[in-house]
Amino acid sequence: MAEIATIARPYAEAAFRVAQGKKALAEWLDSLQLLAALVDDSRLRALLDDPKRSKADKQAALASLMADKASAEVQRLVDLLVENGRISAISGELAHQFEQLKLEAESSVDAFVSSAFKLTAAETKSLQAMLESRYGRKVNVSSTVDASLIGGVRIAVGDEVIDASVQGRLASMALTLQR
DSSP states (O other), rough: OOHHHHHHHHHHHHHHHHHHHTTHHHHHHHHHHHHHHHSHHHHHHHHHHOTTSSHHHHHHHHHHHTTTTTTTHHHHHHHHHHTTOOOOOOOHHHHHHHHHHHHHHHHHHEEEEEEOOOOOOOHHHHHHHHHHHHHHHHEEEEEEEEEEOOOOOOOOETTTEEEEHHHHHHHHHHHHHHH
């Protein structure tokens, strides 16, 4: 995994510089995420990994699938990845690293919130304000419902997890009692 990240990094940084210069970070991110999703499809991956297929065939296949959804610069990056034999290995990691660079540049961070019940708009806004105060940057909150939490929330921001759920507290008590 670390090797894939290392290989993807220079591509992500170069793509980010070009996108930033064109003021098209969101469009590039959309295109790279589309590329990752396309390459993740087993049928397309089989074509891309087939050594009997020429690089031109692979480039043409991707170009036709991304035709109206990617700029000429993104298409050139895709062609370069195919030419260098990297498309299957790093497309997902490339999109991920590009997104992280975009978030850093925008001084924002993603927070993934799991709650026992659906959060109201007011609760989400309050949670977002609390997280923005804690992290000192804009926080993009996305939430899901996980009934197994019983109550409360579990928040993941980057590597950090804040577990304020009933399930988490019960697990903590069980560990304490076992000692």
